[in-house]
Amino acid sequence: QVQLVESGGGLVQPGGSLRLSCAASGFTFSWFPMSWYRQAPGKERELVAVITAAGDNTNYADSVKGRFTISRDNAKNTAYLQMNNLKPEDTAVYVCYVRRRGMDYWGKGTLVTVSS
Numbered sequence: 001q002v003q004l005v006e007s008g009g010g011l012v013q014p015g016g017s018l019r020l021s022c023a024a025s026g027f028t029f030s031w032f033p034m035s036w037y038r039q040a041p042g043k044e045r046e047l048v049a050v051i052t053a054a055g056d057n058t059n060y061a062d063s064v065k066g067r068f069t070i071s072r073d074n075a076k077n078t079a080y081l082q083m084n085n086l087k088p089e090d091t092a093v094y095v096c097y098v099r100r101r102g103m104d105y106w107g108k109g110t111l112v113t114v115s116s
Contacts, residue, residue: 002026002105004096009110012086020081020110022096030054030074032100036081038092038112048094049081064090086114 008020022034033052039045049070050059058070069082079096093109 002098002100004098004105004107006094006096006107006110009094009112011113011115013116014087014114016086016114017082017084018086018112020083020094020112022079022081022107024077024079024096024098027098027100029072029077032098034070034072034079035097036070036079036094037097037106038090038094039109040089040092043092045095046092051079083112086112088114090114 003025005023006020008018010018012018031053033050035050036048037045038048046061048061048064049068051070051072055072060068067085072079081094091112091114093111095109096107098105
């Protein structure tokens with residue numbers, strides 16, 4: 001079965017950096033675009049970044065452009081989200097997502113807290 005397992009979250013000071021990972025299994029990872037979403041307390045889930053199956057095109061939410069970078073390693077079945085210059089408003093649970101054969105799959109998420 002499809003599994004997405006995120007890691008790399010934690011507490012970081014404003015201006016700091018974190019790198020999130022999403023380890024995928026149960027499907028042919030290299031065939032599918034991957035996305036990162038986030039959900040802050042009391043707010044709706046927000047699409048953060050998307051990467052194509054080959055990794056040759058990416059898109060970002062305006063709020064993270066120039067600070068976050070999505071990437072993938074198809075040999076390792078893993079997607080990444082490099083987050084730089086973090087701000088308190090980036091505090092959220094970050095979740096990995098893939099849509100496969102008409103079904104949505106979500107990881108359980110990893111918590112990122114940006115605070116001094």
